[in-house]
Amino acid sequence: MTAIESPMPRSVGRILRPRTRQTLLLWCFLAPSLVIFLLYRVIPVIWNLVLSFQYWSPLKAAEFAGWDHYEDLWFDDVFWQALWNTLIVIASAPIGIALALGLALLVNADIRGRNVYRTIIFLSYPLMTVAVAIIWRWMFDERVGLINYAARTFDLVDKPIPFLNSFTWALPSVIVANIWQMLGFYMIILLAGLQNVPRELHEAAAIDGAGALHRFTRITLPLIRPSLFLAFVIGMLNAITSFDLVYVMTGGGPGRATEILVTYIYKLGFVQTKFDSAAAVTIVFFVLLISIAWAANRFTGGNAGAVETE
Amino acid sequence: MMGRYPRWPIHFALIGAGIVMLVPFYWVLKTSVSGENIYAYPPSIVPRHIHPFFYIDVWYSIPFARYFLNSVAVSIIAVVCNVAFNAMAGYALTHGFRGKNAVMLLFLSCMMVPFQATIIPAYLITGKLGLLDSWLGLALPQCSTIICIFVFKSSFDAVPRSLIDAARIDGLPEWRIIWHIMLPLSRSAIATNVILAFIWSWNNFLWPLIMTRSADMQTLPLGLARFLSYQEDTTGALYAFCIMVLAPGLVLFLMAQKEFIQGLTSGATKG
């Protein structure tokens, strides 16, 4: 693709508009989005940053606290458990993406009725997360859940598995529900990438005797790296958007088995009315996500624009 | 790509995936229609006596029409602003200018902000704007989303440069270029944005919960919370409500899914 970066040809610029007028106009186009992100993202993050260095509660005057809250976090093993669970949820995104890539490849093959398959698989995304949590809380139920019922009829298991009440199975169950909801969205993004892989490349490689797997790794994978990166970023944001799923399905239980940072922030702030330590956790979580995104960006070689054209 | 391979393993795998995706839907629909207690064991595959009375129950026990109107109004405001602002931002990002990388980094980092932590400052800001307990206040946080800005950016990049330069030579002002050249070519990116913005604003739960104070400004998802509350049991009414909240999103998606899928496929990422 041609590099879009090149500024407008010198000659044309002088006739139409002085460059400053042009950049001013571009900033006006950016203004509404920037204002909204400023109001509802940037200012709250700064508010949290300031708060994390104070002893603050809705009714008492604020006083400077220095690094106390961060120090408390260091000794707070619930925080480490929540951090560990959050990293597991983020690490589970590639599993979902791999599944979605498989489905995208299948749907991309020219078979009849592929639109119907595509719609069915995407159907779970418009569902409300709270509704998904209710459905899956029932599916995983120990006594009457569908999964235990199926497992017992095919006698895969003699005693029903208490999915949401066992320390080992709770987090995987939440991740399964999350993948079930996000599968369709990942598939659509990866399908976008696959569509742009030119068909001739595959034919040429096939003629040269390259096996399917060889062609997949050498041609398809490199070319859809931008969509993989976009899917991973959205998968990573699941650590934020699956708040409703964890809160309704298990409430962070049993014990702290499914406590993720974002439910811990909500509990610290609104149940224990400790907004200052919740702010500290927010800042740590924000820095964590930024670093993971930067690392992923570096690893996949694309530059900052997730959907950059180069 | 898979020309020579037999078709049936593909169909077999896709049908399997389809079943896994559809079983929860089917169960919710079955329970909302037949209403035998979902905790009855063994669960019956086919619903026994089918009756629509749970839907009527939901319609009357919460002001469904009013919640529906609020949800639709907020979603329309959110979708319209979303498309307008994202298109403008996407267009601006196709041009090189001094602060471009800084803006890109800002957008990317804004995606990483956990919403649960921004409730109180967001509420205070909306309060200062005087938009508390109003449709505009409910829709404002969703008026622009970063993923859709990038979708617009790549679909605008796909428009050949020569077209734009020719229009500029003819002396077309900037916004006319967008209106007559850029937008028609990225109709699918618009469809993507409409569907995603609608889904996200329709299913928004925490922001309306905190923001609305009077009962008649609440949106549909808040009605679900009411069913979850004093009717903690799992009879058909709760599932009938899930279906009624889900239906509009599905109808819109099925109607616009041709452009939507095309939007994500052709415009999103130019290889």
Next chain:
Amino acid sequence: MKRRSVVKAALTGATVLAAPAYLRAQSSKKLSILTWNIADQQELFKQEFADFKAANPGVEIEWLDKKGPDLPAFYQTQIVAGTPPDIVDLQGAIWVDYAANGGLVDLTPYLQKEPDVAKRFNADYLKGWAYQGKTYLLPFYVAKTLLYYNKTMFQEAGLAGPPQSFDELLGFSEKMAKAEKTGFLTLNFDWLYWPLFKMNGIELLSPDGKKAAFNTPQTADALTKLAKATASGGVNKISWTGRWVEPNGAFAAGTVGMLHAHSSSYFFVKGQGPWINGQTLGAAQLPGFWSTPTNHGFAISKGSKNPDLAWKFITHVTSDKWASAFFKNRSVLTANLAADNAGLAEMEKTDPLAAAVLRTQIEHTDKLTGNWPLPYDAELKDAFWPEIQNAALGRKEPQKALADAERTVNRLLSRKA
């Protein structure tokens, strides 16, 4: 730039159009009430509001209702924004934190001015809402834990009546534990399990509340017994992992001998358990008559603009007339002596089983436990409960679990001192 001015005009027009409803309806005397997950009493509240407006002309009443987990989020955001609802219905020990931070109005002067208000209520329940000698809430509706037992399973295991001691309780549950049947199950949120420890003479904190006092041999012994009973199936594992739907659902399925829960579980279990009637379900006190209350009370927010009017409203809503109407509608105890006695007498005729369950709620109210008025109750719970859960499920040695719990609790207490 014509275009930008157009946009600016549109935006200002939108803000005027969208000015918040409740600001426009600002009238001189305005009362707003936030209730906790009780939207089903809409009809009754309408009548109460009308009656109050008749007695106090010119008053506007705004009623908000939020689900349990969402109410704190909404209430605190409103406090920060400076527009808290005048009256708020608070559950359990969440009020202590607001009171300790000066967020609630002290009701003691009002109570002294109108002594007959205090006389209406059951003194033990009213005492539950005192912090450092000041009362902050009036009772709205109350409940405390009791022991439901499955009479058919008791007969099958040859047991005559409810257990009278901790060892008898575990012995009975061992006897009834066969195949998928289990003997005993308890709710575990908001310290509802604490009577199991209190009946063994165990204290959570030292009398001055500065140090943990539970790391004793008796506690280790009791915890070891509970862990052994859980392993053998005597005590159902859902006691330690379930929340609300799981434990009540399990008892409603009829495969659990005893359920330790409060009175609202009765209506949930009766809805799901067709086997339940006067002959098959018994209601009794736990051995030692100890019980943990889980009460709802009305508090007045410090930020309220007319606290006196708010006081008049909460005395109006908890008056004998409206308390008995509330008892009749929702069959729940209001701690209002006249309303409860009248309601129970009348209920004995229509639904004797429900009456037996509700009568346990006003017996032995001198033995209430598990409700220490501590401003950091939520944090204390989060520090103590996970260790008990680990020990009971056999994931940790009882002695080690208690030692870890003691360390975290003491670190919390030292930070709060």
Next chain:
Amino acid sequence: MNCQSRWRTILSNRFVLVPGVIAAVVLVWNIYVAMHNHGVVVGRVVDVNGNPVADATVALWIFNFTTYEEKEHVTTDARGDFRFSNNPSYKLQISAEKPGVGRSDRVPVFLYFRSQDVDLSSPLRLGGN
């Protein structure tokens, strides 16, 4: 006549057709509701072996949010029929009783909309107890 074909393309466009059909169905349904919601409930009371029971008292229970509460009493005429005229609710229970003959248990009646006119298909049977 391109304006006609233009209209046809607009009308057949999905985004106009689907909402249009939904609006039409809603309109027809509301008209049907407006014609049938006078709150009339008609039925018959019979005894154990099927013959009608004169002046038995019939109670109408209406649903308010979570519980049923008794609203109205009516007595059956000579042919055992009874008629309520202003039922406000969409969920009812009806019980009949005649001292000496017996009582029927509460029969639930579900309606499609509030105060829908309904003629109970099966009669209320006064049991022996």
